[in-house]
Amino acid sequence: MVSAIEAIGETPLVELGRITRGLHGRILAKLEMLNPGFSKKDRIARQIIQDAEAEGLLAPGQTVVELTSGNTGTGLAIVCGIKGYPFVAVMSRGNSMERARMMSALGAEVVLVDQCAGSRPGQVSGEDLKRVEEETQRVVAERHAFRADQFRLQGNFRAHYLHTGPEILRQSKGDLQAFCDFVGTGGTFAGCAAAFKAHDPSIRCYIVEPEGAAVLAGEPLAHPGHRIQGGGYAMRNLPLLRPEHIDGHLKVSDEEAVAAARRLAKAEGIFAGFSSGANLAAALQLIRGSFRGKTVAITICDSGLKYLSTDLWP
Ligand SMILES: Cc1ncc(COP(=O)(O)O)c(C=O)c1O
Secondary structure: OOOHHHHOOOOOEEEOOOOOOOOOOEEEEEEHHHOOOOEOHHHHHHHHHHHHHHOOOOOOOOOEEEEOOOHHHHHHHHHHHHHOOOEEEEEEOOOOHHHHHHHHHOOOEEEEEOOOOOOEOOEOOHHHHHHHHHHHHHHHHHHOOEEOOOOOOHHHHHHHHHHHHHHHHHHOOOOOOEEEEEOOOOHHHHHHHHHHHHHOOOOEEEEEEEOOOOHHHOOOOOOOOOOOOOOOOOOOOOOOOOHHHOOEEEEEOHHHHHHHHHHHHHHHOOOEOHHHHHHHHHHHHHHHOOOOOOEEEEEEOEEHHHHOOOOOOO
């Protein structure tokens, strides 16, 4: 390999056989925390930059800017650092500070945006995110930068359509009946679901949202300050999602996500974050329900190391 960029992807798919012992059904977990930046968002960083280069949207040495909860920024810091593009990450102070420090270590300039009055650290609300978006737009204009817009650019979808989804199909030998994913931008869900359905339209794909913020399921926003970092932003319109790929919606509470992340660490030796816990909790709902006896795939979105400053690990 000529750089760490080539070390992105081709992560292992592991059966969670200890957690599902006594249950009927299998859960296969894609260990995305083993990417160089310790999250699945390395994949989209690589794809967005490659696509922008191929389309002539990014000039040599041009600054790249993106709004991030930390993981996309870490991926972009790695890819931009290797390729020689200055990178500015704009992030809410509500996200854990490990992320900002890691991006800085990788050479990124990190702009931290204060949370709204009433918001709590560790709980980034849709309102907080609006502020981060405004600041991102300001920095893009000021620096004449390329915006690696993860909510809109097809590179986010394509990273998972071309790689994550096909890898899961190959590694599971196509023995897969359902997929569920906690949605931030929806890129992972959209790309994997499209790949799965192109291969076998009977594979069912479920969106996972925080309880009380399940707006994609059509519910009112009752609990914007949930703790599942990396998604659940209560945005009703996610440009990358395609309605025809959504077979249903699942909800996970903060407590369920935390308990599942802790179990993943203790029982399976997989050290991951809140959203991976949410994915596991949702997959357990499926095999305890209508997918009894079936196989469900999930992504392990990022590393538990990114949450050492939170109360995920008491
Ligand atoms: C930890 C974590 N989990 C889940 C997600 C959601 O993934 P996606 O944006 O592909 O929906 C993200 C996205 O940033 C994330 O950082």
